Amino acid sequence: xxxxxxxxxxxxxxxxxxxxxxxxxxxxxxxxxxxxxxxxxxxxxxxxxxxxxxxxxxxxxxxxxxxxxxxxxxxxxxxxxxxxxxxxxxxxxxxxxxxxxxxxxxxxxxxxxxxxxxxxxxxxxxxxxxxxxxxxxxxxxxxxxxxxxxxxxxxxxxxxxxxxxxxxxxxxxxxxxxxxxxxxxxxxxxxxxxxxxxxxxxxxxxxxxxxxxxxxxxxxxxxxxxxxxxxxxxxxxxxxxxxxxxxxxxxxxxxxxxxxxxxxxxxxxxxxxxxxxxxxxxxxxx
Amino acid sequence: xxxxxxxxxxxxxxxxxxxxxxxxxxxxxxxxxxxxxxxxxxxxxxxxxxxxxxxxxxxxxxxxxxxxxxxxxxxxxxxxxxxxxxxxxxxxxxxxxxxxxxxxxxxxxxxxxxxxxxxxxxxxxxxxxxxxxxxxxxxxxxxxxxxxxxxxxxxxxxxxxxxxxxxxxxxxxxxxxxxxxxxxxxxxxxxxxxxxxxxxxxxxxxxxxxxxxxxxxxxxxxxxxxxxxxxxxxxxxxxxxxxxxxxxxxxxxxxxxxxxxxxxxxxxxxxxxxxxxxxxxxxxxxxxxxxxxxxxxxxxxxxxxxxxxxxxxxxxxxxxxxxxxx
Numbered sequence: 047x048x049x050x051x052x053x054x055x056x057x058x059x060x061x062x063x064x065x066x067x068x069x070x071x072x073x074x075x076x077x078x079x080x081x082x083x084x085x086x087x088x089x090x091x092x093x094x095x096x097x098x099x100x101x102x103x104x105x106x107x108x109x110x111x112x113x114x115x116x117x118x119x120x121x122x123x124x125x126x127x128x129x130x131x132x133x134x135x136x137x138x139x140x141x142x143x144x145x146x147x148x149x150x151x152x153x154x155x156x157x158x159x160x161x162x163x164x165x166x167x168x169x170x171x172x173x174x175x176x177x178x179x180x181x182x183x184x185x186x187x188x189x190x191x192x193x194x195x196x197x198x199x200x201x202x203x204x205x206x207x208x209x210x211x212x213x214x215x216x217x218x219x220x221x222x223x224x225x226x227x228x229x230x231x232x233x234x235x236x237x238x239x240x241x242x243x244x245x246x247x248x249x250x251x252x253x254x255x256x257x258x259x260x261x262x263x264x265x266x267x268x269x270x271x272x273x274x275x276x277x278x279x280x281x282x283x284x285x286x287x288x289x290x291x292x293x294x295x296x297x298x299x300x301x302x303x304x305x306x307x308x309x310x311x312x313x314x315x316x317x318x319x320x321x322x323x324x325x326x327x328x329x330x331x332x
Numbered sequence: 333x334x335x336x337x338x339x340x341x342x343x344x345x346x347x348x349x350x351x352x353x354x355x356x357x358x359x360x361x362x363x364x365x366x367x368x369x370x371x372x373x374x375x376x377x378x379x380x381x382x383x384x385x386x387x388x389x390x391x392x393x394x395x396x397x398x399x400x401x402x403x404x405x406x407x408x409x410x411x412x413x414x415x416x417x418x419x420x421x422x423x424x425x426x427x428x429x430x431x432x433x434x435x436x437x438x439x440x441x442x443x444x445x446x447x448x449x450x451x452x453x454x455x456x457x458x459x460x461x462x463x464x465x466x467x468x469x470x471x472x473x474x475x476x477x478x479x480x481x482x483x484x485x486x487x488x489x490x491x492x493x494x495x496x497x498x499x500x501x502x503x504x505x506x507x508x509x510x511x512x513x514x515x516x517x518x519x520x521x522x523x524x525x526x527x528x529x530x531x532x533x534x535x536x537x538x539x540x541x542x543x544x545x546x547x548x549x550x551x552x553x554x555x556x557x558x559x560x561x562x563x564x565x566x567x568x569x570x571x572x573x574x575x576x577x578x579x580x581x582x583x584x585x586x587x588x589x590x591x592x593x594x595x596x597x598x599x600x601x602x603x604x605x606x607x608x609x610x611x612x613x614x615x616x617x618x619x620x621x622x623x624x625x626x627x628x629x630x631x632x633x634x635x636x637x638x639x640x641x642x643x644x645x646x647x648x649x650x651x652x653x654x655x656x657x658x
Contacts, residue, residue, distance in 0.1 A: 066439040073436035081424050084465075150420035157386060158437035159409035 070160040074168025075175065078139065082176040089180055092138075096131035096184055099249075100124065100191065116289045120191040125275035126248030128203065129210055132181045133268070136211040137239045139173025140218020144231040147222070166219060166325045173215030178208045194282055202278045209313055210271035214239070216320035223327040246272040253295040264297065267316035270309040273297055277306050336395070337362045337489045337521035338383065343392035345378050352378040354544040355392065360521060360537075362488070368525040369532040369629065370541035376525040377417060379541075380493050383523070384414050397488040410438065413482030413490040417497055419474055423467040427458055427477050430466060431484055438485040445484075452480035455517070456510055472503035476510060483514070490514075492524040496531065508534055529625040538625075542633040552625060559623045559631045562600030565592040566607070569614035577611055 082089075100123060108119035146152040155165050185203060189195055218235060225231050243249075245259075246268040255263065263269050273294075280294045296303040338360035345353040353375045360366040368376040381387040383396050385405045394401045397411035421430050428449060435445040453459045456476035466474060475495060482490055495511070496504040508531065511522065524535065532538050532552065539549040548555065568574040571593050578584045578595060586595035597603045600620035608615060629635075 069439060070437045073433055077422065077425065077429075077433060080429060081422075084424055149423070150416065150418050151422045153386075153416060153418075154420040154422075154434070155437065157384060157409065157414055158434075159406040159439070160437055 067160055067164040070158065070164040071168040071171070074155065074165055075172040078169070078172025078176055082179070089183075092131070092135050092180060093183060095134070096127045099130065100127045100184075100187075104191070116285050117283070117293055118192050121193055121279070121283070122251070122276075122293045123249065124188065124191050124193050125203070125279050126246075126272060128181055128184055128207060129246065129248050129268070129272045129275060130243055131184055132177045132207045132211045133214050133239060133243055135177035135180050136173055136214035137218040137235050139177055140170070140215040140220075141222050141225070141231050141235045142173070143169060143219055143222035144225050144228055147226070148228050162328045163325050166328055167321070169219060170212060170215045170321055170324070173218065174208055174211035177211040177215065178204065181207055181211075192283075193279055196282050199278060199282045203275060206271055206275045206278070206310070209310070209317060210268065213267060213271065213313065213317040213320060216317060216324050219324040220320060220327060223324065242266055242268045245269070247276075248272050251293050251295060252297070253292060264299070267313060269297065270313040270316070274306050274309050274313075335362050336360065337364065337397060338366070338523060339395040340383070341393050343379065343382060343394055344390045345375075345382060345387065346390045351544050353382070353389075356541075356544075356546045358539065358546065358549070360489075360523060362521055363519050365515065365522040365524065365534065365536045367532045367535035367538045368523075368541055369527070369529070369538050369625070370525075371527055371635075374527075374541040375544035376527075376541055377493055378544075380491055380523070380525055384412060384491055385409055410485065411488045413485065413487035415475075415478045415482045415490070415492045415495055417494045419478065421466045421474055421478060421481075424465060426463050426465050427453070427469075428462040430477065431481055434481050434484050440485055448484050448486070452483050455483070455514065456480040470503075471499050472506060475499065475503075475507055479507075479510065479514075483518075483520075487520070489521040489523060492522065494525055494527070496526070496528070504528075504531070529629065532625055540629055540632055542635070547632040555625065555628045556623045559596075559628050561596030561598055561623065562603075563594065563621045563623065563627060564597055564600050564603065564607075565589075565594045565619045565621075567592055567616040568611070569616070574611060574613050577613065581610060 100120060104120040104123045104127075111119050143152060146155070156162065158165075182204070185200065185207075188200070193199075217238070221235055221238065222231070225234050245263050245266045247263055248268075252260070252263050252269070252273070276294050280290050297309060298304065336359055338358060340356060340358035343353055343356045343358075344351070356379065368379065370376050378387065382389045383394055383401060385401045385408050388402065396408050399407040399411065401408050422433070425433065431449045431452070432445065435448065440448065449462075450459070453462050456479055458473065458477055458480065461469070461473070466477065469477065479490075479492070479495070482492075492511070496507050499507065511524075511534070514520065515522065524531075526532055535552065537549060537551050538555065540547045540555075548558075550558065566574070571588055574593050575586045575588070578586045578593075582597075584595045584597060586593050588594070604618055604620060607618070
């Protein structure tokens, strides 16, 4: 092996252009994966809360909540708990940019000859992937709460989970542009994410709500991830229409039933908007 | 401009009313090791940040490695390596993963990346630790890894912002050994900032910075001889009288500094016997020191490096040092 570094071994000019930007995005994504693999504690700690919600709260409440005798309350809860799990992991992954800034690594990324867009995209995709992977463990428990192991269903759920994860990672990234102190990162994200989670219908059906609450749930972008997840699950259950109407009510805008496809489209639009906002804000600061 | 690594004219940076960098001019030749010397807050880091395209200047121009820092940002970045004052490693990744991250972001061709990783790890002596997470590294090892990483994409100019800050003296010395080794092997321009006088002596040329301005630029030797004089410190039975005699009889401008009568004179060793013979006031102790960069700094800024961190002062001595130089 040569031990001298000569200027004569002139490096080819860096490629630049799209291929180079994509490589940067892929590398930022890979870093999230490496860190995820290293951090088993986080994986298990983040799983505990949804498990408690599903099996402890779900079981405890199922005797009181008698919305329908045909459907197990935990079956109803399942998609909501999946969403909840992915939500917190993803937001945490996004907000971790505050740590990257504090420990200097953000500067290493920002001083490289690539656009901030590629870096923020890699961060969002990486956070969304790790959050989705983590929730896959929960997804495997479907059978325990009466949700069938149907390939189409599982893939749809995974897709929607990834969409929700991307939305929340982008939100976390957006927050991290404003939050400079690591001490305030967690409280600030909880402050925004907890209401979003409650207002998405993850834990209760969005039926017969008082007007103010109904409006809040409809302006919450997360609703358009959680409700399609529940609809997909109910599509694969054999339940009477009345039970479905009670547990999986359609989202209506002034009486008009919003089709599931449109719901997903709204979620996609919001996600793209949040990522764009995150990129814009990082382009202006840091 | 062909042989210039850094070319700066009228560079300014203000944060509101605060002028961090106040219109500096600078030329660094290719292959040179150039140092910014100055106390904390002198504007060194801000100037470096502008040269590395992290911060925009308020006014002025800067060309680094042949590219304008304002209009050819990506080109500048591709041609410089930067080691910041604070660590910018991901401690959860291994040494090699940190390097690979860097190589991918700088768009190094994959095969070349492998080669370069081996080379820089060898240069900074971390080959056998390449698979260890940085978390397990000592401060000195982290610094070395950062220097290696800064070199990975074969930059033409390497910026080192306080490369030895926070390290113990032994580790500091070893970092400078690695930098010397690097210069031996590779024709690279190194731009370093430091507030350690002894470290500035490693440079080919130094610019002394004070309050956002470059006070003087020259080689360490030239700077020292420009101060010219040796520094003599005496304790006498009657200091004010001694100062008066020094002025009248020897034409020397002396002042009391740190409780000693202090003055500058061309050849201290020869002067001492005359002093004993002709002063006429009892002398308790005498010390003679050759000028150091500390003296240079004080001569040009009116402050010692220590003073500037505490506040102002020592201007009398500075005036005196200036009087001693021709």
